[in-house]
Amino acid sequence: xxxxxxxxxxxxxxxxxxxxxxxxxxxxxxxxxxxxxxxxxxxxxxxxxxxxxxxxxxxxxxxxxxxxxxxxxxxxxxxxxxxxxxxxxxxxxxxxxxxxxxxxxxxxxxxxxxxxxxxxxxxxxxxxxxxxxxxxxxxxxxxxxxxxxxxxxxxxxxxxxxxxxxxxxxxxxxxxxxxxxxxxxxxxxxxxxxxxxxxxxxxxxxxxxxxxxxxxxxxxxxxxxxxxxxxxxxxxxxxxxxxxxxxxxxxxxxxxxxxxxxxxxxxxxxxxxxxxxxxxxxxxxxxxxxxxxxxxxxxxxxxxxxxxxxxxxxxxxxxxxxxxxxxxxxxxxxxxxxxxxxxxxxxxxxx
Ligand SMILES: [Fe+2]
Numbered sequence: 633x634x635x636x637x638x639x640x641x642x643x644x645x646x647x648x649x650x651x652x653x654x655x656x657x658x659x660x661x662x663x664x665x666x667x668x669x670x671x672x673x674x675x676x677x678x679x680x681x682x683x684x685x686x687x688x689x690x691x692x693x694x695x696x697x698x699x700x701x702x703x704x705x706x707x708x709x710x711x712x713x714x715x716x717x718x719x720x721x722x723x724x725x726x727x728x729x730x731x732x733x734x735x736x737x738x739x740x741x742x743x744x745x746x747x748x749x750x751x752x753x754x755x756x757x758x759x760x761x762x763x764x765x766x767x768x769x770x771x772x773x774x775x776x777x778x779x780x781x782x783x784x785x786x787x788x789x790x791x792x793x794x795x796x797x798x799x800x801x802x803x804x805x806x807x808x809x810x811x812x813x814x815x816x817x818x819x820x821x822x823x824x825x826x827x828x829x830x831x832x833x834x835x836x837x838x839x840x841x842x843x844x845x846x847x848x849x850x851x852x853x854x855x856x857x858x859x860x861x862x863x864x865x866x867x868x869x870x871x872x873x874x875x876x877x878x879x880x881x882x883x884x885x886x887x888x889x890x891x892x893x894x895x896x897x898x899x900x901x902x903x904x905x906x907x908x909x910x911x912x913x914x915x916x917x918x919x920x921x922x923x924x925x926x927x928x929x930x931x932x933x934x935x936x937x938x939x940x941x942x943x944x945x946x947x948x949x950x951x952x953x954x955x956x957x958x959x960x961x962x963x964x965x966x967x968x969x970x971x972x973x974x975x976x977x978x979x980x981x982x983x
Contacts, residue, residue, distance in 0.1 A: 666719035670732035682761035705767035742953025750786030759784035770963035776983030789949035808943035819962035834924035849910040857907035
């Protein structure tokens, strides 16, 4: 589809995936999207670094690797690091998108049937690659109750899960959410590396524009009058230990607030009518701003989990080894902030 006159196509944003009637946004409306296109030589260098890390350390949770990760990431191309740093320092950033990574279809092998089978020899170098990119933003953490506590998790459609509320769904849209909105240890960034994308299957992103909410609702959203339950991607054996504490949906600066909300799992305090109305208002803004971000094979998207929510459009999976496959990692800007959630200082696993 050709872009209209005067409309600049955003890297990674797919006009063709926009729902009919939805106004295409120009760069002025999407100022926090940062992007970098690798040259062929840079892409070869990045792949060589990831393969070398895989050869040396074998597993992404190797303590020697994690101890050196931030140092190794400085071997990424300098111009790329500079672009990532600009995104890291932008307190209104939406995402940092890197295109042009070399992903060898034969090397990664077929898309596995479930995440359980996805930590394959062929795909593991790309887990290292994703962690190298992620290290430009923070330190990786993971969850004991999510994908067996793996540091790098996999997003693949699973048969039988088509209409579920987790990332292995396909026919049902994945509702927008702050990643792990229920937890104070949630990530500052969620990084995704697309290994395979047979169709334009869009990740969705949304954000709150300043001034888009009535002043009264905006004020209420900064107050602890909401609760967010853990989403079903966390497989707690006996449910959460207790009802989560009341939290605010917005926090920090009123100019660039931190957003914490899950469309399906955030509720207003029972009986609090003003909170319920404020929640409805912000859900309306986030629904209206929902934008497609198509990550093609070889594209990395580092989503700012403080500024945006994300989800995914529905699609028809084939379950024949050719489906969409992404590697995913959670990153925190301050590892110490998560210390109460981790059993030891050395582990990256929360829970
Ligand atoms: Fe998510």
